[in-house]
Amino acid sequence: MxxxxxxxxxxxxxxxxxxxxxxxxxxxxxxxxxxxxxxxxxxxxxxxxxxxxxxxxxxxxxxxxxxxxxxxxxxxxxxxxxxxxxxxxxxxxxxxxxxxxxxxxxxxxxxxxxxxxxxxxxxxxxxxxxxxxxxxxxxxxxxxxxxxxxxxxxxxxxxxxxxxxxxxxxxxxxxxxxxxxxxxxxxxxxxxxxxxxxxxxxxxxxxxxxxxxxxxxxxxxxxxxxxxxxxxxxxxxxxxxxxxxxxxxxxxxxxxxxxxxxxxxxxxxxxxxxxxxxxxxxxxxxxxxxxxxxxxxxxxxxxxxxxxxxxxxxxxxxxxxAKEHAAYGDTVESAAGQGVKLLNILRKYCEAFSSMVEGKNRVSTDKLSGGARIHYIFQSIFVKSLEILITYLYKQEVDPCKSITDEDIRTTIQNSGGPKGAMFLPEMDYINTSHPSFVGGTKVVELAKHEVLPPKTSASLSVHKGDMDAGTSLSGGSQMGNSQLGGSPSSKLHSIIQLKEPPITLKPSETEQDATEVAIVKLLIKSYYDIVRKSIEDAIPKAVMHFLVNHTKRDLHNFLIRKLYRENLLNELMRETDEVLIRRQHIQETxxxxxxxxxxxxxxxxxxxxxxxxxxxxxxxxxxxxxxxxxxxxxNDIYTSSPNRYSVHQASHLVI
Incomplete structure (x- = not known):
């Protein structure tokens, strides 16, 4: 104890x-x-x-x-x-x-x-x-x-x-x-x-x-x-x-x-x-x-x-x-060592680039980077910039039928059909009329009628009925004239000779059906324009990713080796700045x-x-x-010696 x-x-x-x-x-x-x-x-x-x-x-x-x-x-x-x-x-x-x-x-x-x-x-x-x-x-x-x-x-x-x-x-x-x-x-x-x-x-x-x-x-x-x-x-x-x-x-x-x-x-x-x-x-x-x-x-x-x-x-x-020191690496003097180090640097750089694009590197919490930033540019900046550019060029919302008159559309419809008549023909390649965004069928007809046909009143109905009666009378008169002309050959020949020649430029007459067809075509053109514009918005990012980003990922390493891995460039490329040399020495000492x-x-x-x-x-x-x-x-300690000035003994407190 x-x-x-x-x-x-x-x-x-x-x-x-x-x-x-x-x-x-x-x-x-x-x-x-x-x-x-x-x-x-x-x-x-x-x-x-x-x-x-x-x-x-x-x-x-x-x-x-x-x-x-x-x-x-x-x-x-x-x-x-x-x-x-x-x-x-x-x-x-x-x-x-x-x-x-x-x-x-x-x-x-x-x-x-x-x-x-x-x-x-x-x-x-x-x-x-x-x-x-x-x-x-x-x-x-x-x-x-x-x-x-x-x-x-x-x-x-x-x-x-x-x-x-x-x-x-x-x-x-x-x-x-x-x-x-x-x-x-x-x-x-x-x-x-x-x-x-x-x-x-x-x-x-x-x-x-x-x-x-x-x-x-x-x-x-x-x-x-x-x-x-x-x-x-x-x-x-x-x-x-x-x-x-x-x-x-x-x-x-x-x-x-x-x-x-x-x-x-x-x-x-x-x-x-x-x-x-x-x-x-x-x-x-x-x-x-x-x-x-x-x-x-x-x-x-x-x-x-x-x-x-x-x-x-x-x-x-x-x-x-130690982590910073490892990042600087060791100094290399020989050409072979410099070549190996350069290849390692190029490989690490390409791997870091690919990881950044694919989002596999260190994730930042305060800003978008790498592939996420590319996606943001496509989805936000590119689309908005395209709309702003179009608005700036045309000073208003784009109307694909702005430079085409209704008469041009009506004439084209009748000319395209020949003797049969037609309203709308696909383009030479193909128009996907089954596209979910494409307006067609009864929907487009209803929209066109809604825009073209005015509400019918009693006055319009009476006028229309009068026209029909006049047409019937004219038709009946024609039949009577024909029968009369048929009774006399001389009068029949005289009637044929009196026919007027058609005009050099024959313009189609506008009926209610024609107006409806014109409205339908304009609606289809606008619908298809929106589809084409959306296709372009989708195609450009795909083209950029395929021909620029992915191509760069695939060929960057080979490109850098072809351009940089040369014996006459090693000394220049591997030469460190004075700041790096000083920092390396300082890190080594630390x-x-x-x-x-x-x-x-x-x-x-x-x-x-x-x-x-x-x-x-x-x-x-x-x-x-x-x-x-x-x-x-x-x-109470006793001093072993004392100076003459003091009548005390030397302290032993320093020997503890």
Whole structure:
């Protein structure tokens, strides 16, 4: 039972020692990506923000336990410094820069000079500011695994080569880091200034309105006005933060000028908090050891919460980049390889064309494409355009009988029949009088009579009857005349001689029957015109599909091979543009980075219950367990050596 408890207590430390270096490795990997490729892959980290000379650099140096950052009266941090603290068991300490792989800096003064040189390289040597990161990894047995970002301090008055909007630029740069939910905000504020006017807390509230991922750091507690203290600040009575506050005592400028070590400053800090009654009972939120432990614990939990989602995003981006990389294909130099690649391109193009026409490719949900668009053009645009064109040409609806008079139709009817008479003859080939749209039979007769015959009145009937009587009388008179003429040969010969000759142009007489036949023919012509027009509307799309679309589908591949598959054209056709070459190289590099990040994540077991086991983050105001060697009443560790300035011993809190 005791063994299992010991294992449970040791489990978090073991996993914690693995999870933060894992994120450090991922940060080094993803740092090689540009802004667009790295979007959405923000890793958990701690960003230190604050006003100029608020003590940010002193906080970082206190966490490392060494003096390694450029210092001065003006702005010192002019480029974001990503600081990765890696705890190891070896007694030696050294630093490594990402821009100088394989090179170890054992002299921390040399690390300071390298930071200054890299800063001047990008931002100039006259107080300029740059957004490009400097990545430094420090290996030491006296640190906890933490990743921090030291951002430029907020300044309001431009100096040197700084632009007039330097404050706005620095604020924008800071927001680019702290706006992401994966970032823990370390808001550094000096104790000798009003906390309500803190630039760091103001920016932190913009990025983290509920204060759930902001840690407040109150620096310079030793230089507050006499009779005042920061107890209310540290207890969160002024501006509450869910992760609480930590109070620190920084090295003074005099300490820096006289090269007093960070170790001496830490010893003085512990003495300060142990001797002032105002800070008794606040051991959980005072001193660099508490800040280091707090950051390590919070960052560890934050990482375990963020890693599963990060793994999903990396996998999704890896699939997308791999797909784009496959679309670009590999570069081919030989003529044979270029020929094979060209044939594959032509084949895929023809297959894509056929699939698009047949509607088998990817279906679009917002617009018609391929064969569906062709069908829409035929059924909607072509038919409407044909009607509009006819209306435009004739300025009205087309009448197929407009240029033919009724007399022309009547004459044609009588002439076409010869001695027998006929009304309507088919054309030379064939008129389908059985067509369902063709008007014929009794229907056309009824329509024609309805149009031709007026309603008969009594007057018309009497007139018609009178005509019939006159005709009868005339007929009877003729019979009488004939009989009389028949009685005398001379009178008969005289009658024949007196006949009038027919006119040269004989026009048919119009009767009621003739008018009906003319109306019938006009109706049949109009009906057949509509049938012919519909046939043309149907035939043109068929002709286009057969002679253009289907023909193109069948012969496109052979045509492209005949025209393009030539040895003298291979180099020209297969030559890639500069944009494609650059994009291919960029995709290749991005793919390699994402694959490396994927492999790194695959090596880590995502077992959150083991990671969080043994920590009760809700059991304390700050969410931290007690640090051994620092009780509520003050420190009880014994220092092995002490500087002459202070009558205290060296702290052992960095060897945890």
């Amino acid at each position: 005791a063994k299992s408890a010991a294992e449970a207590e040791a489990a978090p430390e073991t996993v914690g020692q693995a999870v933060i270096p894992l994120v450090n490795s991922l940060q080094d990997i993803i740092a090689r990506l540009d802004g667009d490729a790295a979007a959405g892959l923000e890793l958990p980290q701690v960003a230190a923000i604050g006003g100029q000379s608020s003590g940010k650099s002193s906080v970082l140096e206190a966490l490392v336990g060494r003096d390694f950052l450029p210092r001065g009266p003006d702005i010192c941090t002019r480029r974001p410094l990503v600081l990765q603290l890696v705890r190891h068991s070896a007694p030696e300490e050294w630093g490594e820069f990402l821009h100088a792989p394989g090179r170890r800096f054992h002299d921390f003064e040399q690390i300071k000079r390298e930071i200054q040189l890299e800063t001047d390289k990008e931002a100039g040597d006259n107080k300029g500011v740059s957004e490009k990161q400097i990545r430094l990894k420090i290996f030491s047995p006296n640190v906890l695994d933490i990743t921090l970002v030291d951002l430029p301090g907020i300044t309001r008055v431009p100096v040197g080569d700084q632009p007039s909007d330097i404050e706005s630029r620095i604020r924008t740069m800071i927001m680019q880091y702290i706006k992401h939910p994966s970032c823990i905000i370390l808001a550094v504020s000096p104790a000798n200034a009003d906390l309500a006017n803190s630039d760091a807390l103001q920016l932190a509230r913009l990025a983290d309105p509920d204060g759930s991922r902001t840690i407040g750091v109150i620096t310079k507690l030793d230089i507050m006005d006499r009779g005042t203290d920061a107890r209310n600040f540290l207890l969160g009575n002024v501006i509450p933060l869910k992760l609480g506050y930590v109070g620190l005592v920084n090295r003074s400028q005099e300490d820096i000028n006289f090269n007093r070590s960070v170790k001496d400053a830490l010893a003085f800090e512990e003495k300060f908090f142990s001797t002032l009654p105002a800070y008794h009972g606040l051991a959980h939120c005072c001193g660099v050891p508490q800040l280091a432990k707090k950051l390590n614990m919070i960052l560890l939990k934050h990482i375990t919460d963020m890693l599963p989602g990060l793994k999903t995003r990396i996998n999704a981006q890896l699939v997308a980049v 793919l390699e980075v994402l694959e490396q990040a994927h492999r790194t994540l695959e090596e880590f077991p995502f077992e959150a219950e083991k990671i969080e086991k043994g920590y009760d983050l809700a059991g304390h105001v700050t969410g931290l367990p007690k640090i051994r060697g620092l009780s509520e009443d003050g420190p």
